[in-house]
Amino acid sequence: MGVVGQPEDVALVRIAARMAEIVGLMRTIVLLQYRPMIASSFGQSDFRQLQRYTKIMVSLFLVGGLPIAIAMWIWSSSILLYFDPAFAGNDWVVRFYLLGILAMLIMGPTNAVLSMCDRESVASKNLLQSLGVKVILNLILMPFLGALGCAISSFVSLVFLGFLGRAGVRKALNLETSILVYFKNSDEKY
Known part of the structure; x- marks a missing residue:
């Protein structure tokens, strides 16, 4: 952002x-x-407990993050005005960043589970691919949209990272780390 954007855009993105x-x-x-x-659960091959932990974590993510996200969504304009009146009307820059973080909360502890369950290479590849998406989108969107383009690229890359991580956990460990864990059959064999 600092290379192609104006100083005001850089401040807004930050x-x-x-x-x-x-x-x-x-x-x-x-x-x-x-x-x-x-x-510990992975080391003991206790996949039921591992699934329980991921379900608890998703619950805590949403209980802790969702109220703050809703408040920031509603009052994003007022919060931005606190920093600088020139930021008025840039609510969607904040909102795209919030949507990206919410996507990560909804997808759950994907890369953490991969990293802690001997799948660090998968987690690293996911991060690298997500970074690639972000860089490419930044190069495409930022010259035309400025700070909003940067926010959109962050949103897309976080959603991409969440989906990659979820797919990696499903494939490698047959676990559900997303909010869909509430719809998973608790009697499913591991």
């Missing part, structure tokens, strides 16, 4: 990204607490 990170803060806290339990 503020919007930090606002969205507040929503993702609960995700980070939960991941710190549950990573050892994920690794």
Whole structure:
């Protein structure tokens, strides 16, 4: 953004990204607490417990992040005005960042589960592919849309990362890490 954007766009992107990170803060806290339990369950080949942990984590992600995201969605304009009146009317920059973080909350602890269950290479590939999508979209969108283009590319890359991670966990471990875990048959064999 700093190369192709105006200083105002750079500031707006930084503020919007930090606002969205507040929503993702609960995700980070939960991941710190549950990573050892994920690794332990995997080490003991207890996939039922691993599935239970992922279900709890998705619940905590949503309970902790969704109210903050809704509040920021509603009052994004007011929050931006606090930083600079020139940011008025840029609600969708913040909202696209929020949507990206919400997508990660809904998809659950995908890359953390992959990393803690001996699938670090899959998690790394997912991150690299998502980064590639973000860079390409940034190069395409930012010259025309500025900060909004950057926000859209972040949203798309986070959604892409979530889907890649979910697919990787399903394939490698036969676990559901997304909100769809609530619709999974609890008697399913592992």
